[in-house]
Amino acid sequence: MATRTTLKATAVTSMSALALAALTTTAQADDDRVEVYGMVDVGLETYSADDEAAGFIFPGFNSAGGNNDAKDFALANGVSSRIGVRGGEDLTPNLRASYNIELGIDILNETGGATGAGSTGTRLGWAGLGGDWGEVRVGTDWMALYEFGGWNTHRTDMHGYGSYYYTTGVLRDSAQFGFRQGSTVSYQYGSAWGHSDPFAFNITAGIGEGEDNEEGISSLQAAAQYSFNDAISVNAVVYQEFVDGPADDDEATLYNVGARWNVTPALELAANYTVVTDFSDAVADSGTDGSDERDSIALAAMYDFGQGWDGHLGVSQASADDIADIDYNVYGFVRHSFTNRTNARLEFEHIDYDGDANDATETVGMVALQHNF
Structure with a gap:
């Protein structure tokens, strides 16, 4: 229970600090152009496959218990809900410093999903210098x-x-x-x-x-x-x-x-x-x-x-x-x-394999809702 509480507290603290730092920076310098952004995406997924399928469809990614042919359906967050901060500062007329920190967030399982890899993870994290x-x-x-x-x-x-x-x-x-x-x-x-x-x-x-x-x-x-x-x-x-x-x-x-x-x-x-x-x-x-x-x-x-x-x-x-x-x-x-921030979609994929010993297929379908901010 202590480990679970620590994981939850760490995730909440990290997100709070990230948002607070960005808002504070925005207040300090208008020319920094700091942007806090993110996305929440979740889908309902069904999957079927032959036992011999090579497995290049990845069902149930970032879900509470994964997904496979034996299950009727599962929720999935494979596109990875996320929150990020990006911005920069003009150093000279032709030199700008910029940065981007983006964390993927597993919204379906507070302990980090089927892999147990943790509730948050780095998707993007870079610093740069650029110009014309x-x-x-x-x-x-x-x-x-x-x-x-x-x-x-x-x-x-x-x-x-x-x-x-x-x-x-x-x-x-x-x-x-x-x-x-x-x-x-x-x-x-x-x-x-x-x-x-x-x-x-x-x-x-x-x-x-x-x-x-x-x-x-x-x-x-x-x-x-x-x-x-x-x-x-x-x-x-x-x-x-x-x-x-x-x-x-x-x-x-x-x-x-x-x-x-x-x-x-x-x-x-x-x-x-x-x-x-x-x-x-x-x-x-x-x-x-x-x-x-x-x-x-x-x-x-x-x-x-x-x-x-x-x-x-x-x-x-x-x-x-x-x-x-x-x-x-x-x-x-x-x-x-529905707007430039919210959409719903139907995704599908089918693969037909041709092996020396036997053929196999796998198919996935998903309906999903996505909101960007």
Whole structure:
């Protein structure tokens, strides 16, 4: 009981201190432009799968007792409710200091969810210096791999990433699954979210990740995007791991290329291809062709129906030397935004696997409510 009370008190104290610090800073300096923001998201989810399914759908994430094929349904907070503080200060006419601290919060279980990992956790946490020349950041941040790659075709909040996980799941440490990465130093010019910047570029170094890794720079990624007429963007990402230590020395290499096209103001089409190699010496040594490789290709459409309704539909395939192929992965959502802060959505994903011994499928559906502040 004492441990449970301590966890609750720690979480409440942390949130209170975070909000109080932000409000105090706002009162002290108007030019700091401090923003306290957050999101609450919860869904009701149903999941079914064959026993042989490879498991690239993750049901019941951040739920009280998880979710599986045996359960009728469960609540899920997989997109992670959160609270954050961000802001900055102009140091000179062309030099600005900025920061972002964002904590994910498990709203469904006061003891930290099915994994017991704790009620709060760092999603973002970085400090930066920037200007017209770009921005340098240090800390935990979004990976260029997602901003310049995965976001092309994967826009769902929670489910719809099976083929993306298929390739990025073999990466090491915090880079695994390709969303955010900790312990990084990065430089970025422009933004790849949308088409607004004609050119965007990012280079990121992962620093000292992995207890068994003696390399100072544990990974490097470089990404670039070029946009035409605020309507078409083409992009590419290269990611390389560096490992030197007493354990395994697998050094994955990943390449990603993609494109997006706003056919009309309401319709956007996109494509994305990812291939990762050299992630496992054991696979390479046992493979019939002496290689270890996974790749995936995805096509997607995003459509604004008007009156607060929008939708997303994607289809992908993936193959590998070490696990069952994905014959097809269909995913998407239909969403209604009541206001610019509150929406409800229906998400779905289905994967059909093709293995040497047997085939398998897994399917998930979820209705969810989200409120942003």
